[in-house]
Amino acid sequence: MIFSAHxxxxxxxxxxxxxxxxxxxxxxxxxxxxxxxxxxxGSLFLVVGCAEGPLWKAGQxxxxxQSKWEAEEQIAETVHAKKARIRNLAKSAxxxxxxxxANAVANLSQMIQTExxxxxxxxxxxxxxxxxxxxxxxxxxxxxEDSETEVRIAAVNALAMQGTAVAGQQLVRIIRSxxxxxxxxxxIRNLAKxxxxxxxxxxxxxxxxxxxxxxIAATESLDKVTGKKIGKSVPKWKEYLASRQTTSVSxxxxxxxxxxxx
Numbered sequence: 001m002i003f004s005a006h007x008x009x010x011x012x013x014x015x016x017x018x019x020x021x022x023x024x025x026x027x028x029x030x031x032x033x034x035x036x037x038x039x040x041x042g043s044l045f046l047v048v049g050c051a052e053g054p055l056w057k058a059g060q061x062x063x064x065x066q067s068k069w070e071a072e073e074q075i076a077e078t079v080h081a082k083k084a085r086i087r088n089l090a091k092s093a094x095x096x097x098x099x100x101x102a103n104a105v106a107n108l109s110q111m112i113q114t115e116x117x118x119x120x121x122x123x124x125x126x127x128x129x130x131x132x133x134x135x136x137x138x139x140x141x142x143x144x145e146d147s148e149t150e151v152r153i154a155a156v157n158a159l160a161m162q163g164t165a166v167a168g169q170q171l172v173r174i175i176r177s178x179x180x181x182x183x184x185x186x187x188i189r190n191l192a193k194x195x196x197x198x199x200x201x202x203x204x205x206x207x208x209x210x211x212x213x214x215x216i217a218a219t220e221s222l223d224k225v226t227g228k229k230i231g232k233s234v235p236k237w238k239e240y241l242a243s244r245q246t247t248s249v250s251x252x253x254x255x256x257x258x259x260x261x262x
Contacts, residue, residue, distance in 0.1 A: 079117060079119075079120065082111075082120055083119070083120065083123055086108075086111075086120065086123040086124055086127050087123060087127075089104055089108075089127050089130075090123075090126055090127040090129075090130040091130075093127070093130035093131045093132070094130070096131075098133075101131050101133050101136075102133070102135065104127070104131060105128065105131060105133060105135045105136050105139065108124045108127055108128055108136075108139070109139055111124050112124050112125075112139065112143065118148050118150055118151060119150075121143075121146075121148070121151050121154075122150055122151055122154040123154075125140060125143055125151060125154035125155050125157075125158045126154055126157070126158050128140050128158055129157065129158025129159065129160075129161040129162070130158075130161070132161065132162060136162075137159065137162050137164065137166070137167065140155050140158050140159045140162070141159070141166075141170060143155035144156065144159070144170060144174060149180050149182060149183060152174075152178070152180070152183045153182060153183055153186045156171065156174060156183060156186045156187050156190060157186060157190060159171070159190075160190035160191075160193050163193070167194075168191070168193075168194040168198075168199075171187045171190055171191050171194070172187075172191070172198075172202050174187040175187045175188055175191070175202065175206065181211055181213060181214060184214060185213055185214055185217045188203070188206060188214060188217040188218055188221055189217050189220065189221055191203065191221055191225075192220070192221035192224040192225055195224075195225045196225075199221075199225050200222065200225055200226065200241070200244070203218045203221050203222050203225065204218075204222075204237075204238075204241045206218035207219070207234050207237055207238055207241075215234050216232055218237075219231070219232045219233070219234065219237055220232070222237055222241075226240075228240060
């Protein structure tokens with residue numbers, strides 16, 4: 001016998017974050033259905049109840065999961081608590097003293113090296129970006145070589161926040177060498193934070209890429225860097241750049257934000 005989700009009293013809500021949030025509503029089922037429900041509930045507990053399970057985000061909506069997390073907190077820090085701690089650090093980064101920043105970087109470094117959950121390493125990368133110290137930048141440079149795409153994207157975005165010439169040069173390296181188009185696209189968009197002839201030259205190179213997503217990212221960055229409202233037309237941008245006198249990227253250094261503001 002097959003029972004529908006409504007017969008079992010189970011409703012699934014899906015939101016844009018792709019979290020499946022199972023809500024147990026009023027259940028009035030026959031004994032056989034009740035046994036099946038218990039089996040399903042047990043499976044949900046294993047998947048959602050664990051703070052490190054694949055659907056751990058759904059736990060914040062379920063009181064019984066929150067209670068489990070509170071109990072786990074007495075033994076060890078849960079993923080939910082770790083995320084909250086890292087994000088609070090990122091928010092308060094500008095108010096920290098140099099010594100506190102150094103300590104925060106050391107702690108984040110240890111987490112990056114030992115943490116198995118990629119989302120926590122992503123959050124750690126963004127926190128490093130907010131700290132804006134030389135040691136934080138050094139760690140972000142290392143994360144550009146991470147095996148996980150999402151971590152590399154976070155490192156690119158966080159590195160661009162540093163506003164240094166080294167960061168700009170590394171963005172160019174990633175654009176030219178990374179194997180993932182999403183990572184390269186992130187670097188292309190962030191290169192717009194480094195205006196100058198060197199940036200224009202690199203973005204012009206991307207217009208000849210076969211991947212449309214990279215071309216579009218390049219046109220958007222060119223729009224910001226040059227101030228020309230040409231839009232997303234690759235041919236028109238090529239025509240404009242051909243008429244523009246640019247300095248070779250091999251000889252033009254990348255400016256830091258401080259340099260470009262002067």
